[in-house]
Amino acid sequence: MLTRTLARLSWVDLILRVFQIIAAIVIVIGIVNVFRSNTYTSNQWATLVFAGLAQGSIYALIALGYTLVYGILLMINFAHGEVYMAGAFSTVFLAGYFSNTGFLQSSPILAIIIMIIFAAAVSTAIALLLERIAYRPLRNAPRLIPLITAIGASFTLQYTFRGLYGAEFKSYPQVPALSGTVNVIGFDVPLVQLVVFFAAVGLMIALYLYVERTKSGKAMRAVSEDKDVARLMGIDIDRVIVTTFALGGALAGAAGVFNGLFRPQGVFFFMGFFPGIKAFTAAVLGGIGNIPGAMIGGLMLGLIESLGPNSIVEGLGIPSANQLKDAIAFSVLVLILIYRPQGIFGERLAEKKA
Amino acid sequence: MSKRLLLVVSLLVFASIILAACGGASLECTDAIGCVEVAPGEPITLAYMLTTTGATAFLGEDSLGGIEIVIADRGEFLGHEIELIGEDSLCSAEGGQTAATKVAANESVVGVIGTNCSGAATAALDTISSAGLTMCSPSNTAPALTDDGPDGTWQPGYFRAAHNDLFQGRIAADFAYDILGARSAATIHDGSPYADQLQSVFAGRFAELGGTVTFQGAVNVGDTDMRPVLTSAAADSPDVLYFPIFEPEGPFIVAQSSEIEGLEDTTLMGADGLLVASFAGNSGANAEGMFLSGPFLSGSAYDDFLAKWADQIGGVPPSGFHAFAADCTNMLLDAIEATAQVGGDGTVLVGQQAVRDAMAATSGFAGLSGNLSCTPTGDCATGEALGVFEITSAEINDGNWPPEAIWTP
Structure with missing residues (x-):
C-alpha cells in the first residue's frame, strides 16, 4: 500500500511535499521563538491585529473588483488599482473642503457618506471608461492583449491624475468624531479601524446579496457560467459586463475613502499601484472569481502583513524584519497555493473555463 | 561639368579658409579633455537629469523649478540663449544610467544639473565623467559620492550643492x-x-x-x-x-x-x-x-526666489532642494562664464577641464543655501546652512x- 502510494508520487510532488513541511516547521519555530522571548506586550499584538483587519478589509474591497471582472470576462483588470486611486485622489479635495467648512466636524456621518458616494461615482466612471475604451474593442482578442492594454491604461490613468492634481502628497483631514479609542475585549482599539472594518464588511455582504439574490446578480452568475448560453437565454451580455465594472469601481472608490479615514496620508497619483497588486494577490489567495474568497483573502493578507514581520521573521532572527513584510505576505501566498492551487475558496469551474 | 565642380569646390575651400582665419583663429581648443563649441546663433545647452516621473516626481519638479528660475534670471548668457534639455533619471540606478547615456551622447551639452537621488548619481557618474562633462547635484547627500577613497564613488566632474549626510x-x-x-x-x-x-x-x-x-x-x-x-x-x-x-x-x-x-x-x-x-x-x-x-534657508535673497517661484511657476516649491538646484545652476554658469572663450563672431568655446577646475575653485559663493566652497572632490556645501x-x-x-x-x- 505504502509502496504503491510512493510509486505514484512523482519527484516534483515529493519535493513540494518536503518543502511544505519545512515551511510549516520554520513558521512555527519563528512564532514560538517570538512568544517565548516576550518581546511585545499583548496590547502591542492587539494593535497589529486590528490594524491588519482594517487594512485587510480595504484590500478585500479592491480585490472584489478583480474577482468580479475575472469571474465574468476571465480577464485580469490590472488598471483596477488606478480605479481605486482615482476615487481616493479626487475625494481628498472634497474631504478637505468639508473639513474647512466645518461640515465634516458638525455632521460627520453625512459628510462621510457623501464622500463615499462621490468617490464611488468617480471610480465607477473611470471603470466604465476603461471598459468602453480599452477593453470592449478587445473582447475577442487573445487573452494577453487586454492584459497588456490594462497595464498601458494603468500608466495613462496615473499620469493623467498627476497632470490634473500634481505630484504632491495630499492627506485626508482627521475626522474628530472618529478619533479616540474603543475598548474591545480589554484592548484599546482606534475607533476608526473598527468603523472601517465593519463598513467594509457591510459593503461586502451587500455585494454578496446583490449577486446571489437579485435578478441582475443572477444574470451576472449566468454570464460567468457560460457567456454564449447566457446570450441565448436573452441576457444582454454588454449590460452585465458594464454592471460588473460599475460594481467593482464603486467598491474601489469606497475603499479609497475608507483608506483615507484609516490612513489619511500618502494620497498621490501612484497610490493605487501597491494596493492594486496586494488586492490582486488577495483575490488569488481566496480563489480568483470567487466573491467570499476575495473577502477572506483580503483579510488574511492584511493580517499576515501586519503580524508576519514581528512574529515569524523576528523569531527566526532575521535582521530588517520589516523590509521583508511583502516577502512574507507573498511567501505565504505561494505556500497556500502549493496546498490549494485554486485558492482557499477555489472555483470548481476553474478547469473548464481556463 | 567637372571643371565647374572643381571651381565650386575650390571656392568653398577658399571661403572656409577665410572664415576660419577671421572667426576661429583666436578660438583654439587647448583644453586637456576637449571643448564644446557653440556656433553663433545656437543656444548654450544645459542638461538636467532629475526624477520627473514616478513616486519621487515632486523632487524633480522642485529642482527643475530652481533651474528654470535661474535660467530666466540670467537671460542672455555669453551672447547666447540658454537652452535646458532634460532626461528623466528616475530615482534608481537604471534610470541614472539611461539618462547619463543620453546626455553624454549629446555633444552640445556644456554641463549637467542632477541627479536627485544618490542611487541614480552613482550609476550615472561613470558615463558623465568619461564624457568630460561637469555635473552638479541639488540633492545627492550620500557621503560615498564625494569620497575618492576605496569606499567612495567620486569621479572627476562631480559636484554637489546639497550637504553631505x-x-x-x-x-x-x-x-x-x-x-x-x-x-x-x-x-x-x-x-x-x-x-x-x-x-x-x-x-x-x-x-x-x-x-x-x-x-x-x-x-x-x-x-x-x-x-x-x-x-x-x-x-x-x-x-x-x-x-x-x-x-x-x-x-x-x-x-x-x-x-x-x-x-x-x-x-x-x-x-x-x-x-x-x-x-x-x-x-x-x-x-x-x-x-x-x-537646510536652513533664509534671508532676502531666498524670499525673492520664492516670489519668483510664485510668479513663474505658481505656488510654493514642493520639496526642500530647489535652492540647491538654483545654486548648482549659478555655480555652473559662473564657471562656464569665467572660462569660456568668446570669438569675434559670437562663437563660444567651452573647455571641459577648465569648467571642472573653475567649479572646484569655487570659494565663498553666496548662494541661496549659504556660502558654498567646493572641495577638490566636489562637496560644495559647508554644512553651515543646517x-x-x-x-x-x-x-x-x-x-x-x-x-x-x-x-x-
Whole structure:
C-alpha cells in the first residue's frame, strides 16, 4: 500500500511535499521563538491585529473588483488599482473642503457618506471608461492583449491624475468624531479601524446579496457560467459586463475613502499601484472569481502583513524584519497555493473555463 | 561639368579658409579633455537629469523649478540663449544610467544639473565623467559620492550643492544627545542609500557620544502600514526615534506612532527628506513637538526666489532642494562664464577641464543655501546652512512653512 502510494508520487510532488513541511516547521519555530522571548506586550499584538483587519478589509474591497471582472470576462483588470486611486485622489479635495467648512466636524456621518458616494461615482466612471475604451474593442482578442492594454491604461490613468492634481502628497483631514479609542475585549482599539472594518464588511455582504439574490446578480452568475448560453437565454451580455465594472469601481472608490479615514496620508497619483497588486494577490489567495474568497483573502493578507514581520521573521532572527513584510505576505501566498492551487475558496469551474 | 565642380569646390575651400582665419583663429581648443563649441546663433545647452516621473516626481519638479528660475534670471548668457534639455533619471540606478547615456551622447551639452537621488548619481557618474562633462547635484547627500577613497564613488566632474549626510547625521545626533538629553535612540530607514547612510552616521555619532542605539530597522518605499516596525522599535521604549526618510512613509510613521504602546515618551526626529511644505499637514497632530534637521534657508535673497517661484511657476516649491538646484545652476554658469572663450563672431568655446577646475575653485559663493566652497572632490556645501526645526501646531493646522529653526550647530 505504502509502496504503491510512493510509486505514484512523482519527484516534483515529493519535493513540494518536503518543502511544505519545512515551511510549516520554520513558521512555527519563528512564532514560538517570538512568544517565548516576550518581546511585545499583548496590547502591542492587539494593535497589529486590528490594524491588519482594517487594512485587510480595504484590500478585500479592491480585490472584489478583480474577482468580479475575472469571474465574468476571465480577464485580469490590472488598471483596477488606478480605479481605486482615482476615487481616493479626487475625494481628498472634497474631504478637505468639508473639513474647512466645518461640515465634516458638525455632521460627520453625512459628510462621510457623501464622500463615499462621490468617490464611488468617480471610480465607477473611470471603470466604465476603461471598459468602453480599452477593453470592449478587445473582447475577442487573445487573452494577453487586454492584459497588456490594462497595464498601458494603468500608466495613462496615473499620469493623467498627476497632470490634473500634481505630484504632491495630499492627506485626508482627521475626522474628530472618529478619533479616540474603543475598548474591545480589554484592548484599546482606534475607533476608526473598527468603523472601517465593519463598513467594509457591510459593503461586502451587500455585494454578496446583490449577486446571489437579485435578478441582475443572477444574470451576472449566468454570464460567468457560460457567456454564449447566457446570450441565448436573452441576457444582454454588454449590460452585465458594464454592471460588473460599475460594481467593482464603486467598491474601489469606497475603499479609497475608507483608506483615507484609516490612513489619511500618502494620497498621490501612484497610490493605487501597491494596493492594486496586494488586492490582486488577495483575490488569488481566496480563489480568483470567487466573491467570499476575495473577502477572506483580503483579510488574511492584511493580517499576515501586519503580524508576519514581528512574529515569524523576528523569531527566526532575521535582521530588517520589516523590509521583508511583502516577502512574507507573498511567501505565504505561494505556500497556500502549493496546498490549494485554486485558492482557499477555489472555483470548481476553474478547469473548464481556463 | 567637372571643371565647374572643381571651381565650386575650390571656392568653398577658399571661403572656409577665410572664415576660419577671421572667426576661429583666436578660438583654439587647448583644453586637456576637449571643448564644446557653440556656433553663433545656437543656444548654450544645459542638461538636467532629475526624477520627473514616478513616486519621487515632486523632487524633480522642485529642482527643475530652481533651474528654470535661474535660467530666466540670467537671460542672455555669453551672447547666447540658454537652452535646458532634460532626461528623466528616475530615482534608481537604471534610470541614472539611461539618462547619463543620453546626455553624454549629446555633444552640445556644456554641463549637467542632477541627479536627485544618490542611487541614480552613482550609476550615472561613470558615463558623465568619461564624457568630460561637469555635473552638479541639488540633492545627492550620500557621503560615498564625494569620497575618492576605496569606499567612495567620486569621479572627476562631480559636484554637489546639497550637504553631505556626514554633516546632517552628526548634527542630528548632537542635538538629540546634548539638547534633548536623549540617551537611547532607535532609527528607521527605507533601504535607500540616502536614508541608510544618514541613519548610520546618526547612530554612530550617538553611540560615540555615549548613547545607546536600541534598534535599527527598515521599511520599504511604498509601505503604508508602519505599525509592525514601530512595534519593533517600541520594544525598548527609546528616547528618540530617528527616521530620515521621505513622504509618504514619514507621515505614516508619525500618524501611526501614537497607537503603539511603548512610544508614548519617544521624541520623533526626521531629516531634510521630510522638510517639505506638505509634511506637517499630512502628518497631523502627532507631528507637534517633533524635530526635523535640514537646510536652513533664509534671508532676502531666498524670499525673492520664492516670489519668483510664485510668479513663474505658481505656488510654493514642493520639496526642500530647489535652492540647491538654483545654486548648482549659478555655480555652473559662473564657471562656464569665467572660462569660456568668446570669438569675434559670437562663437563660444567651452573647455571641459577648465569648467571642472573653475567649479572646484569655487570659494565663498553666496548662494541661496549659504556660502558654498567646493572641495577638490566636489562637496560644495559647508554644512553651515543646517539647522534643527521644531514642528508646532502652526505648521500642522495653519499651513505655516517653513517651521522655526530652534537650533543651529
